[in-house]
Amino acid sequence: MDLETLTEKHLAYPQVSMAVWAPSMGARYGDRLAVVDGDRTCTYRELDERSAQFANALAASGVRPRDVVLLHIGNCIEFVVAYYGTLRAGATVTPVNPLQPQPGLRRQIEETGAVVGVSQPAQAQTLRDAAEGTSLTTVVVAGDGVVADGTVVGFDAFTAGQPTRFAPAEVTGDDVAHLAFTGGTTGISKGVRVLHRNVVGNVTQMCAWRAGHAVAETPDGLVTLEPIEELDIYGVQPGKGSTVVVSPLFHAHALINTSFLLMCGLTQVMAGRFDPARMLELIERHEASYVTGSPAMWHSLATHPDVAVRDTSSVRVVSSGAAPIDRGTLDALVAAFPNARVTEGYGLTEATCVVTANPLGVGTDYRLGSVGIPIFDTVVQIRAQGDTTEVVGPGEHGVLWVRGPQVTDGYLNHPEITAQQYVDGWLDTGDIAYRDEDGYVFIADRAKDMLIYKGYNVYPRELEEILVSHPAVSTAAVIGRDVGAVGQEPVAFVVPRDGADIDEVALMAFVAEQVLPYKKIRDVVVLDALPTSAAGKILKTDLRSRLAEVSQPS
Known part of the structure; x- marks a missing residue:
């Protein structure tokens, strides 16, 4: 193909x-089994x-x-x-x-x-x-x-x-199916208005892209699957196999995947908290054919010693998101799942879930570092930073814009932000990307200063607002520190109020009480002043250069 x-x-x-x-x-x-949850089915x-x-x-x-x-x-x-x-x-x-x-x-x-x-x-x-x-x-x-x-x-x-x-x-399709909360590109928690037609659209796209089947209406008003003859897809086989669910269902990625995979008849095996040995055992026991996760998870799974003793031959698709797969992890995945195609993709809640993905068509290739090409009926543009009227050429970096049936209806109760990001049917993702000559998309930088830790999005602005609410803190800035396969962890640079002393451990505990565990501040650096530009903007590039001076985590 x-x-x-x-x-x-x-x-x-x-x-x-x-x-x-x-x-x-x-x-x-x-x-047929739809869900397996421990001993319950x-x-x-x-x-x-x-x-x-x-x-x-x-x-x-x-x-x-x-x-x-x-x-x-x-x-x-x-x-x-x-x-x-x-x-x-x-x-x-x-x-x-x-x-x-x-x-x-x-x-x-x-x-x-x-x-x-x-x-x-x-x-x-x-x-x-x-x-x-x-x-x-x-x-x-x-x-x-x-x-x-x-x-x-x-x-x-x-x-x-x-x-x-x-x-x-x-x-109707124009009614709201999900109010899915996300930080978007601003870091402010907002409810995304995901319409029924957005969910139906994205699931329909996924059934065709990953399984080569169309979602079609039946005379009684329901829907069913029908094969698309011209699509030769090495992927999901409807009515066969299972998937091991590790990602939380409250997240858009897992939620949309569930409707797609259930529509294709795959059994959803709930894995609970991620444990590589247990996941490998579940893959073998339930003959999983489709597994999805993040590079941090794949690194842990593919290098686990149990890979050598578990039968993983049933797996046809290994789907990865949240961050690029490195060459070492990719090689380990190929060895761990000998019959699988590895596919990376890109998506965001504002586009329901999936925007681009590496193709699974027989004869198509995998490109390391790419999040693939736009899925069916999806158009992407790379527009110049600072000039949204200019579309840049192959290899040039710019802001990724998306148009398609999965682009949602905007933010709940945020008309101004909606108007900024949703323009004439297009969505400004805020992510910096480029395309190669064949149209494969590569994400260069995540939206704004967002961090990714163990596959979860961490928004510095949210943490900064909590930090400055502490009575001893005057100003604060949060940046990411690389911690290998798990991504980046938040490090806070803070300036104390006049006459105040900052207890770094107590300040980290203060933040931890107000956020989810993966958002916790992992280190605090006290400065006399934060570096700023002439316009008063905090220079996070300068702070990143100072990270070398911060003791590395043990």
Whole structure:
């Protein structure tokens, strides 16, 4: 297959909403396993029935189409059931990291107007405290030993006795499916308005790009898969194999991958916290055919001694994102998964998920360091920095702009920022990139000063705002320090207030109490003043040069 076949192919996009997804998958795959969660399992038929019960329970509790349901829960069967049940009811999903501290959790509830939250026992009290006095009046808790108490009800009790059928709500492609919070290119946490047609579009693109199948409407208003004859894809084989889920489902990458892979009939095996030995064991036991993760994870997995004793021959696709794969990790992956194609990709929440990816067509090649070419019906431009009217040529660096069916509807309650980044159908990603002569895209720098640590985005601005709220800190700047395969960790440069002394350890603890664990400050450097330009802008390039003076982590 040549690149021209891929770049010139256009898809038909079903005019449906995500409300039809669960019944469509149930009708197609029946008693095939959809989710494996430890000793618990859920077939596609059961996912259809259980999501219908959840949708009925939402309706019975007063939730109406376009209301918002907050998913404050980790990877488990209940997440999947609640996700599809919410969409089936026509409500909007707003996912959140279950470890999110209370202040950020409350802000998300207030901004979205969420009315129901789905949580888990260890974090349920945090959600209850965050929801006090807000629109969120019902907390559904998955797990054993849940005691109903006012606003709290157990997951099983919530759905008990509800019918196992639910006609998909009459929402349109222009209604909001997800309110997915991200720092975007500004570092300010904002809810991205991901429409139903964006999700359907991106999943449709993925089914064609990775499995060579179209998503087509059926006479009864559902959707199914049909092979695209001209696409010879070495990738996902619908109705066969499984995937081991490590990435958190509250993140756009895992969430969209779930709908794509479930639509293709792959069993989702929940792995829990990443452990290379356990993941290799799950790959062998469940004959995984598609695995996805970040370079840090792949480095740990591919170099683990168990690779030599585990059967990984079932794996056909190793998908990587978040950062470029280095040559050493790539070579180790090729050796660890002898029958797999390695593919890197690029995406962002503002474009639902996937924008570019290395092709899996038979005869196409892999290019080290590239995030591939634009997927179907996606157009990218590299525009000159400072002049958005100029499109630069091959090999020239510029700002990456994207247009396609997956480009979302902008930010919730941020019209000015939306107007800046969403222009005439195009999305300004804020990332610096270039293309080679064949159109392969390479990301040169991440948006603004964003760091990536263990595959997670870390925004310096958020940390800087917390640092300057400390009574001893006058000004602060955060930059990244390279820590090998796991990416960059945040280091803070701070200036004390007049007469104040800064306790570095206490300051790091102060920040840690207010952020997720991967965002913690790992080192503090106290300066008399931060270097600034004539215009007063902090010169982070100067601070990066000072990192050599900071003791390296042990």
